[in-house]
Amino acid sequence: MTSKKHRTVAYAVAVHLLLVAIVCYAAFPVTQPEKPIRLVYWTNAGKVLFNHELHSSDTGFGLSCLDCHHHPPDDDQALMACSQCHPQKVKDGVTPKACLDCHDADEIEGTELPNKSDAFHGQCTGCHEQFGKGPPSGSDNCSKCHVM
Amino acid sequence: MLSSKQFIVSHAPFWHNGTAVHYRNYNWLLALAPAVAAGLTYFGVPALGVICLAVSSAILWEGLITKLSGRQVNVGDGNAALVGLIFGLLLPATAPWWLVLSGTLIAILIGQQVFGGIGGNPFNPAALSWAIIFLSWKTFLDFDSMLANYSFNFTPYHPLVALKAFGPQAVAQIPLLDLFLGKQVGGIGTTCGLALVTGGIWLIARGIVRWEIPVSFLAGVLVSSLIFYVAAPAKFAGPGFHILAGYTLFGAFFLAPEDSSSPVNFVPMLIYGATGGIMTILIRNIGAYPDGVIFAVLVINLINPLIDKIRPQRVN
Numbered sequence: 454m455t456s457k458k459h460r461t462v463a464y465a466v467a468v469h470l471l472l473v474a475i476v477c478y479a480a481f482p483v484t485q486p487e488k489p490i491r492l493v494y495w496t497n498a499g500k501v502l503f504n505h506e507l508h509s510s511d512t513g514f515g516l517s518c519l520d521c522h523h524h525p526p527d528d529d530q531a532l533m534a535c536s537q538c539h540p541q542k543v544k545d546g547v548t549p550k551a552c553l554d555c556h557d558a559d560e561i562e563g564t565e566l567p568n569k570s571d572a573f574h575g576q577c578t579g580c581h582e583q584f585g586k587g588p589p590s591g592s593d594n595c596s597k598c599h600v601m
Numbered sequence: 602m603l604s605s606k607q608f609i610v611s612h613a614p615f616w617h618n619g620t621a622v623h624y625r626n627y628n629w630l631l632a633l634a635p636a637v638a639a640g641l642t643y644f645g646v647p648a649l650g651v652i653c654l655a656v657s658s659a660i661l662w663e664g665l666i667t668k669l670s671g672r673q674v675n676v677g678d679g680n681a682a683l684v685g686l687i688f689g690l691l692l693p694a695t696a697p698w699w700l701v702l703s704g705t706l707i708a709i710l711i712g713q714q715v716f717g718g719i720g721g722n723p724f725n726p727a728a729l730s731w732a733i734i735f736l737s738w739k740t741f742l743d744f745d746s747m748l749a750n751y752s753f754n755f756t757p758y759h760p761l762v763a764l765k766a767f768g769p770q771a772v773a774q775i776p777l778l779d780l781f782l783g784k785q786v787g788g789i790g791t792t793c794g795l796a797l798v799t800g801g802i803w804l805i806a807r808g809i810v811r812w813e814i815p816v817s818f819l820a821g822v823l824v825s826s827l828i829f830y831v832a833a834p835a836k837f838a839g840p841g842f843h844i845l846a847g848y849t850l851f852g853a854f855f856l857a858p859e860d861s862s863s864p865v866n867f868v869p870m871l872i873y874g875a876t877g878g879i880m881t882i883l884i885r886n887i888g889a890y891p892d893g894v895i896f897a898v899l900v901i902n903l904i905n906p907l908i909d910k911i912r913p914q915r916v917n
Contacts, residue, residue: 459623459677463660466682470657474698477650483695486750491757493746499766502745502758600745600766 496570499601503577521576525555539572622719625809625860626679632804633686633855635796640789644694644751648789651696652689659685659705666714680719684708687727687855690790691848691895693747700741704730724902725859728895735895744786755784760846761891769838772846780845791851801854810858813870818853819844821878829886837886848894849881856894862902864909872908877901 489505507513508521522531524538537551543566552561567575574590577598581587588597640648663681667674676682685705692701711733712726713719735742744759756763756775763771779785783793791797804810822843829837843849848856857863857877864873877897884893 456675456677459679460674461677463676463679463682464664467657467660467664467676470653471661474650474654474657477646477653478698481646481650483647483750489749490752491745491749493743493749495740495746500743500746502749504757506752507757596766600762 494573496599498595499599501598502600516580520580523576530555535572536569539567539569541569543568621678622680623678626683628804628807628809629683629855630679630686632800632809633690633790635799636690636790636793636851637686639783639793639796640690640694643783643792644748644789648694650698651692651694651701651789652686654698654701655689655692655705656682656685658702659688659709662706662709663714666710667718670714672718675719678719680713681709684713684726688730690851691727691731691788693742693744694789695747695750696741700734700738704734707733720861722861723906725856725862725898728856728898728902731895732899744788748786753784753786755779757786759786759891760842761885764838764842764846765885765891769834769836772838772842775842777841777845780842785846787847788851791848794845794850797850797854801850804854810854811865811870813867814858814863814874815853817871817874818857818878819849821875822849822853822881823878825879825882826886829882843882843885847885847892852877852881852894852898856898857901862905864905866909866912869905869908869911872911873901873905876904876908 488509492503492505494501494503504513508516509518518529518532519527522533524531533551538549540549548558548561549566552558578588578590578594582589588594637652640652659681660676664674664676667676685708688704688708689701692704708726708730712724712729713722716722731742740746745762751757756772756779760772760775760780775785781794783795785792801810801815805812805815823840826837826840826843830839838846853874857874864870877900880897880900881893884890884896890896
């Protein structure tokens with residue numbers, strides 16, 4: 454084969470692969486699954502990998518969904534992101550918008566709401582201590598969750 | 602002017618097996634087929650998208666760049682396709698399209714064309730591009746977060762990240778056979794040891810890659826990780842793990858022996874490969890990065906012109 458023929462073939466291959474690639478990217482965009490599998494948090498103390506599937510599946514740790522998704526109590530409506538209700542920074546007198554879907558503002562005034570990282574740390578380590586398994590609180594244990 | 606020499610190029614022996622450039626590149630592409638197949642099996646359609654985009658964009662970038670710079674357009678030799686494929690196989694399956702396009706552009710333009718194209722590049726173009734992308738958009742090469750939406754039936758975190766962050770106990774439970782069969786978090790084409798070894802041995806058997814570089818690379822990994830392991834087994838993982846986890850096998854068979862950035866003499870090849878293996882372990886065990894293969898390959902590329910001077914000297 455001459456090099457010109459090679460070139461034609463190469464371009465033909467390139468164009469076809471490009472079409473396949475466009476179809477793959479367009480038709481199968483990366484989507485969040487309905488129920489998270491693993492969640493990654495990039496914090497200024499390194500990333501944290503939380504294995505949601507392992508914690509919540511029967512073949513894993515077998516925890517109940519509502520153990521963690523705690524509000525409103527014992528209600529499937531609670532299956533939402535913690536960050537919807539626990540803001541990055543808690544400001545006095547500001548109610549997270551999510552609350553107002555179900556409550557009137559005056560009804561929940563003055564509720565003590567931990568910010569997001571306190572909510573995570575509190576719930577994750579609290580439960581681990583309760584089970585005696587998984588990374589507990591204390592400064593020796595930060596690196597069991599945080600990948601520095 | 603006493604000397605205006607700017608480049609010192611290795612002299613004989615050049616090694617010619619009587620075939621053309623495109624023959625070599627097509628063989629490389631074929632040798633990567635098992636790794637591609639493994640990647641598609643594990644990661645599905647997103648991996649197909651990344652691979653197709655990487656190969657096609659590399660060809661089109663090279664065509665465009667050589668055309669614009671008035672050079673001969675050689676995309677038919679398969680070199681651009683190979684660079685694109687190798688780069689694509691290093692990526693997580695969910696790499697966004699713009700990352701793939703930037704990566705292949707960097708590999709073709711900065712990795713190869715600014716040095717005059719095929720044969721002139723001092724660094725492995727795909728490895729160089731990976732390193733630049735890594736320094737610019739680190740999180741997009743973080744396999745743990747990129748693959749977070751995949752449900753795996755094996756330890757679902759990157760073995761080398763886990764080793765670095767949580768110590769060897771965290772990876773002690775992972776069976777080596779799992780790693781060898783690709784049951785690990787990693788790049789599209791870099792996780793399945795079986796596929797990589799098959800392709801690599803085939804390349805060697807065809808006479809496309811000389812055995813010295815991959816074998817000495819792996820020997821370098823083996824010996825140096827064994828020394829660390831024997832000295833402090835509580836702090837470091839064993840050699841089997843290091844050979845099978847991360848980019849090691851891909852680096853040994855498909856990155857280090859790249860034609861233009863690796864030596865051709867016997868002793869230099871051994872030094873080149875072994876240095877790469879040792880650097881990999883030094884970076885993993887005492888350096889800052891979980892996986893050291895890419896940076897180790899770039900380091901040996903850098904010293905390649907020096908060690909390639911070690912050859913039989915003429916006696917005056």
